Amino acid sequence: MIVAVWIPLLMPLLAVPAARRLAESLAPRAAAWLLTGCAVALAGCTTAALGLLLTAGALRLPPVAALDHLSLPLLGGDPAVSVPAAGAAAGLLGATALAVVHRIRRHHTELRTARLATDAHPTSGDLCVLPHAAPDAYALPGRPGRVVVTAGMLRALPPDEREALFAHERAHLAGRHHLFLLTAALAAVCHPLLRPLRAPLAYALERWADETAASRVGDRRVTARAIGRAALAARPAATAAHRPGTVLAATTGPVPRRVAALLAPERPAPPPPRTAVHGRRLIAAVALLACLGLSAASALDAATDLHESLRFTSAHAFGFPAVAPAAGQVRCAGR
Structure with a gap:
């Protein structure tokens, strides 16, 4: 198969590490949007590439080609390669849909x-x-959304920390953070190489809620204590019995790292220009944009080649004059 069709399938190997590195240097909200958008774009390009493989191979089959009066020899390529690839693509797309x-x-x-x-x-x-009795709290989305807390968690926190915890869970509901995680999970279903994006996305969403709670409470130290104390009080084995696996909770994720971020200065002094940090961030951003752009361009290029091939063969089949594609242009069903 041509390189253009396969590039979107392999690009997550480079794009995922670049996205993770770039997300570490961004604000939590921007990082969450970046990781989710990256997952959607890569999954979409992967699905498009599989669809092109399926279409190009299916058109090599006489019953399918006859539907559009196509001349099979003009499609180019080796059916011994394109037809099995189409079968594999059909299987993957069917399994993905299910x-x-x-x-x-x-x-x-x-x-x-x-x-x-x-x-x-x-x-x-x-x-x-x-x-x-087991301390736990989580955000339960729906209409309306609810902040669910156990009696054990209420007993474990003083009043000011309770308010910070509630503000954290309300931030999850207001931001509809569960949809971010669901989107990333569906993208990972489309391409397993996108699974490493879930952990940094979950962290970014928790940090987003942490910062929102700190802003509403007006005290970052109280918010940090609430997160830390709630995590220490919660017992995963006891809370797993009644907490859904698809919800977000303040006690999950790397809590020490989140507490440290809340206790850090809110507005640190800006570093000098052109530092190593800025250099690494720029490299990660350029690498990610290049990966996403190349993946989308490759899928578009393969789709264009297939379209030109079909247009040429259809015109030839009906006896109309058609300009043959340039050498090497009809490639979607080629080797």
Whole structure:
């Protein structure tokens, strides 16, 4: 197969490390958008490349080619290569579609089950208190969204830290952070090499909520203490029984790193220009843009070649004059 078709399938090997490196130097909100957008773009290019492989190979089959009165020899390429590749692409696309549907259904099922469980308990505004002794708190999206907290967590925190914890979970609801994670999960279904983006995305979302909570509470140290104390009080084995796996919680992720970020100066002095940090950030940004651009351009180039090939063969089949593609242009079904 031509290089243009395969580039989007291999580009995550370079783009994912570049995105992770760049996200580390950005503000949490920008990092979350960057990682999610990168996952969507790479997954889209991968799906397009598989679709092109499937189309180019399927058109080598007489029943499919006859639908558009195509002349098979004019499509170029070796059917011994393009047809098996099309079969593999069809299998991958079919498996991906089933996995995406399953992932979305599981997401909605877990949220629906959690909401049914919380409906059995009284709520105050967006706050729902569960009578569990195990300390836990999480943001449960829906209409309306709810901040779910257990009685054990309320006993573990003083009033000011409770407010900081609630502000953190409300930030998850307001920002619809669960959709970021769901999008990244679906992208990883489309291409397994995108799975390493989930961990930095989850961290960026927690840091985004941390900063929002600190701004609303007006005290970064109180927010840091709330996050740290809640994480120490929470016991994963005990909270796993009633917390859905698709929700965000303040006690998850690298809590010491998040607490350290909250206790750091809010506005550090700007570093001198052209430092090594700026250089690494620039290199990561350029590398990521190059990877995304090359992936999209390769998919577009392969689609254009296939379109020109079909246009030429269709015109030839109906006896109309057509300008043959330039040498090497008809490549989508080639070797």
